[in-house]
Amino acid sequence: MSPAHYTEDTLVQQTTADYLQQQLGWESVFAFNQEDFGPDSLLGRLSDHEVVLTRPLRAALERLNPGLPEPAY
Template sequence: MKKDFSEDALIEQPAIELYGELGWETADCFHEFEQAGGSPLGRETASEVVLVRRLRAALEKLNPTLPAEAITQAIEEITRDRSRMSLAAADQLWANSNLKPSEFSTPVLGLIFLRYADHRFTQAQAALAREGQGAQGRRRISEIDYQAEGVLYLPDNARFSNLRSCPEDET
């Protein structure tokens, strides 16, 4: 009996089965473009990895206060073709990080979270400043005020904008 050592048999099908067992909605789209009407997932080509419509809907659902521009920027970053990155730039990215490939997602997700937290903090800061201008008089806004708004308090040196303004050797 001849064993099937194809990518479909060794990776795709076991992954689809595992995700289904874990309760994920799965779709085996190996032959999706052979069907009349195109891809049932909304992909334009078989090489399109990210399902942009679903990603946009998920990002909007998870981040209802994020402006549309931020959602668009996140999608552009996620879908950016890194294969066009020069080999030298790719080597530097890995060499300068001292991370194994399996560890690389942690700082990236941390930066995404920090950017979101900074955005929410900025919104709360503006709202609290408006409220502080009222008849109650002017009082100092504290961490407790941000917590009451359900927002993580970020001191100036922990803000995403501060991180972006640091020289590369300080980050």
């Protein structure tokens, strides 16, 4: 790889996404310039200021803790 190809994306972001996918089975989404915002958007964020992806977080909480009352989620 030439020095011109050493970028934050190739050295950090892609490497980390590949590791998380291959080693831990995580899903990686490259959403740069692709996300529109709203509850039905790609990542379910209302704005780019939201850093916690609440839609998949809630789904995981419900899956890992079935039967809890609604306010607990």
